[in-house]
Amino acid sequence: MHVSVTFRHMESSEPLKIYAEEKTERLRKYLAEPVEIHWVLSVEKIRHIADATITANGVNIKAQGDTQDMYSAIDMVIDKLLGQAMKHKDRVKEHKTNGEQDSIRYAAAEAATAVAPGRPRITKKENQFVKPMSVEEASMQLEVTSEDFLVFTDSSTGNTSVLYRLKDGGFGLIETSAH
DSSP states (O other): OEEEEEEESSOOOHHHHHHHHHHHGGGGGGSOSSEEEEEEEEEETTEEEEEEEEEETTEEEEEEEEESSHHHHHHHHHHHHHHHHHHHHHHHHHHHTSSSOSOHHHHHHHHHOOOOTTSOOOOOOOOOOOEEEOHHHHHHHHHTSOOSEEEEEETTTOOEEEEEEOTTSOEEEEEOOOO
16 A cells, blocks of 8 residues: 655644554555555645545545544545445445356456366456565555455565465465575
C-alpha cells in the first residue's frame, strides 16, 4: 500500500501525515493490491478539509470531509472510504458467487490449456505482486488478510519467498535460493 500526503495552504505536519497513514491501514483488508492512496489536507479560513483518492486494482474511490479540526476531518474521510470499500468488496463477492466463472480471462485460460489425460489442469490463475519486504512485514501483512499465503521478495536476501498459514494458526515459510 502506497500512501502519499500533500499539504495545501498549511504548514507540513509530520504528526498529521503519520495519523493519515495509520488510519489508512484500516482499508487494507477491503482492497486488493496494488493500492495507492493520495491525501490532500488543506485549510480554508476555519475549515479543515481532508480529501482522499484511492486507486486499487482498477477501482477508484474518493471521499472528502471538512470540520474545524484536521484529525476529525481525516476520521470522517476514513469512515466514508471504509463504507465505499466494503460496498465494493461485497459487490465483487456477489459477482463471483453467482455461479459463473470468476472472469472471462479465467475461462479463456482454461480453454486454452490443453492438458493430457490424467494430468492436473490449471483452472484458476491469480496474479501476485511480489513486493520487497522483510519476513516480519510479510507476517503482519498475512495476519490482516484472509489469504492463505503471501508471495514476497525477502528484502534482506532478494529471493522470492512464500509465507503460508498453518492449520494451528501459525505461519510457515518457503525460501527460494538461486544456486
